[in-house]
Amino acid sequence: MFQLSADGKKKVQEYLKRYETKRSAIIPALYIAQQENGGWVSPDVVKHLSEVMELPMTHINEVLTFYTMFNKKPVGRHHIQICTNVSCSMAGGHDLADYLCERLGVVDGEMTKDGRFTISRAECLGSCDTAPVIQINIDDYIENVDKAKLDQLVNQLK
Amino acid sequence: MEVKLLTEHYDKPEFKNIEGYKKHGGYEMLKKAFKMKPKEIIEEVKASGLRGRGGAGFPTGMKWSFLPDNGETRYLLCNADEGEPGTFKDRMMMEKAPHQLIEGMIISAYAVxxxxxxxxxxxxxxxxxxxxxxxxKEAYEAGYLGKNILGSGFSHDMDVYSGAGAYICGEETGLISSLEGKKGQPKLKPPFPAVQGYLEKPTIVNNVETLAAVKYIIRDGAAAYKKYGTEKSAGTKLFSVSGDVVKPGNYEVPLGYSLKDLIEKECGGLKPGRKLKAVIPGGSSAPVLNAEESYRATMDYECLAQMGSMLGSGAVIIIDDSRCMVDLLNVILHFYHHESCGQCTPCREGTGWLEKIVTSIMSGRGRPQDIDLLDTVAQNMKGRTICALSDAAALPTISFVQKFRDEFEYYVREGRSKVTGKQLRRHNNRGHHAEMHH
Structure with missing residues (x-):
């Protein structure tokens, strides 16, 4: 069963007081819990948050299922999201995604067998002047990506 | 020529910090604003002709004056959910000039x-x-936020809220739902947020660029601000240019600026040997312009509306003659299908059907009647939903089919792209990715 760490619990409690209503703390709480649960939100995470936050599970599930930055199934340690919207696809975003999927032997959204990677195609990340752009987990963007840069990244990430 | 009001200090790294910001006149306009009456600021913003820079272009001062005078708590929400494909101006401002936004917000909060x-x-x-x-945090420490700011008697608290991946939250009522900790689904208007918004209290939602511009209206006065631009499109505007140009980036020019000049003078023109085919002038929800229209267009609300498109968020996507328009429409439609929140049937179903039809054409299974079917489905999605997302998928579709019909006809007839000569079956393994909100 998932349990928030002491620090995670403290942060969630702070978010519960930070906004006008407790429900506004659901998004930040899900971010914290997702990170502590290895990158995804399982049903027992929802149950635990519901108890800690004293909010019905339906409220938490409503948020969880609506927003794409919460993963509803396990993802690799490095969730590589490749932007394939207009400007990035013009700069080769789809080709990069195809290339990486082939190299790792997975399809979109699938985790590699060793649990290292999940590859997804993302919608516009808002960095169109440095296309194509990727985001790994919830971290700063990596810009002007090409196959060589991608290879280098994949080799480095353990 | 660029006119740098909001972007003047983007190249100075110290502008990010409060000390550096103050060195360049930071928070002086807040002091000036406190010497004015709130009503005077609203009148000044009205007189400046400032219109919302997020996409809808609604007059800012007028939006502010819709607030009821009933003594209820009023909220100011800055819409930094920049998601319109092609747009990256608000991100750049938050990263390079955060205090400029905060100062503009405190002035605006004082006004309303x-x-x-x-x-x-x-x-x-x-x-x-x-x-x-x-x-x-720096602004609080310096006394620009909190209780009785600079002895003015005005108190204001400011906080950040992080979204979690949903384009629809850029729609103001969707943003409010999201901030309340719910699904980011838009609501019917009226009631408008100014009357009943966040937690049902009077709420103003303004874009990042809009709120930052308020500072410069206070600095220079409405008359000086209005000198830039055209009669109905006052001031400067940030354009996020991407796609097939030599120097993509954010450029601040007066509204009414020639699109041809923007491409050729600011962005270094097209890549060598390429010809202009099309421009999406205001983010992917803006109907596409062909080359001839693009070279005549000026970047203001009225000219682009006259051409059947819109200024939108100011995201300008340049498309050269190496691009397949069927492929680009497919990318756009995949996006709107993915982002439809699902509550209105014409949008939930329509965006899906539009994407399916174009995907079918791209895989070589297109039928001649599919081209008119795209138009029929799109026409039936227009103006029938709670928010503008349905139109954002429908209007580009209608414009792509109308202006580049030959490419669609060729693809259906030959089973491959007229431009690349190949069949572009790149979306066949996207099943796992297409995770809908509904």
């Missing part, structure tokens, strides 16, 4: 008598969130 504001930033913008959080 709001005690609490939020900057709602899309969750992917990790760097923006960090930078803004730090800047807000």
């Amino acid at each position: 008598n709001s005690t609490k504001s939020y900057i709602y930033i899309r969750g992917e913008y990790t760097q923006s969130i960090r930078t803004i959080e730090k800047a807000i």
